[in-house]
Amino acid sequence: MLSLFHSGGIFMYPILMVSIIALALFCERASFLYFRLKLDTDKVFQKVLISLQNANFRAAIEECTRFENHPMGRILKAGLLKSDKRDKEIERAMEEKIMQEIPKVKARVNLLTMFANISTLLGLLGTIVGLIGAFQGVSNANEAMKQEILASGISVAMLTTAFGLVVAIPCLVGFYLLNNRGEFIIDQLEEKALALFNMLSSLKHEKELQC
Numbered sequence: 001m002l003s004l005f006h007s008g009g010i011f012m013y014p015i016l017m018v019s020i021i022a023l024a025l026f027c028e029r030a031s032f033l034y035f036r037l038k039l040d041t042d043k044v045f046q047k048v049l050i051s052l053q054n055a056n057f058r059a060a061i062e063e064c065t066r067f068e069n070h071p072m073g074r075i076l077k078a079g080l081l082k083s084d085k086r087d088k089e090i091e092r093a094m095e096e097k098i099m100q101e102i103p104k105v106k107a108r109v110n111l112l113t114m115f116a117n118i119s120t121l122l123g124l125l126g127t128i129v130g131l132i133g134a135f136q137g138v139s140n141a142n143e144a145m146k147q148e149i150l151a152s153g154i155s156v157a158m159l160t161t162a163f164g165l166v167v168a169i170p171c172l173v174g175f176y177l178l179n180n181r182g183e184f185i186i187d188q189l190e191e192k193a194l195a196l197f198n199m200l201s202s203l204k205h206e207k208e209l210q211c
Contacts, residue, residue, distance in 0.1 A: 008159035011126030015119050015160070019167040022115040026174040029109055033181045037105070039070050041188050045195065048076060052199055057083055071101040072189055079196050087201050094193045105185050109178045116171035123164020130157025 044067055051060035057080060064077035078097040082090045134153020 008156065008163060009126055009130055011122050011129065011160045012163055015122050015126075015163050015167055018115050018119045018122070022112060022119075022167070022171050022174070025108060025111055025115075026171075026178070029107075029178050030174075033105070033178060033185065037070060037185055039067060039072065041072055041192060044072070045076075045192050048080075048196070049199060052203060055203075071105065071185070072192055075101060075189055075193050076196055079193065079200065083200050083204075087197075087204070090200055091197055094197060098189060098193060101189065102186055105182045106179075109175060109182060112171045112175035112178070116168040116175070119164045119167035119171065121164075123161040123168075126160025126164070127157045130154075130160065133157075 044063070047063050048060045051057070051063060061077060061080050064073045064080060067073040068077065075094055075097045079090050079094040082093045130153060134150055134157060
């Protein structure tokens with residue numbers, strides 16, 4: 001395997017560097033999305049709703065503070081802190097917080113598609129450069145050696161394309177895994193924010209009717 005790598009020429013090294021950077025990025029983003037943002041949102045949100053149903057807004061805010069390291073905690077808290085304001089202000093507060101949190105969830109994930117494209121293009125470039133070198137070698141060789149030199153040159157040149165694709169395909173798979181996870185988290189945030197807004201609006205209207 002190592003001999004094949006060295007046979008691929010100079011372009012194998014930048015492709016290898018791209019693969020290392022892409023792997024580090026994937027590990028960092030996977031750790032963030034799958035572990036740091038792992039939360040049973042239904043269970044936590046239910047506790048907040050129970051506190052609100054008991055008219056205990058302080059307990060609801062404290063519950064959000066407990067998981068404030070998660071975007072949902074910060075979003076719900078932003079809405080609860082505006083619970084005594086008009087519906088529009090509550091909605092605006094949570095929308096602003098969601099807009100702040102979405103870039104954090106999706107940060108750097110798109111770079112994996114860039115690395116996939118870079119590795120593919122570097123592989124193709126390496127192949128073209130290798131083929132140019134092979135044909136130049138053929139032009140300077142005698143008739144007996146031309147076929148052997150050409151076959152050897154093409155084989156070596158194609159290694160860069162193969163290595164580029166070996167790097168690009170996992171990058172794309174990683175992108176779709178992380179992107180889908182991010183979209184799932186964002187959907188949860190928007191769903192719970194809407195549910196909280198509806199709950200606060202309902203409680204406020206009930207209070208107004210009682211008055």
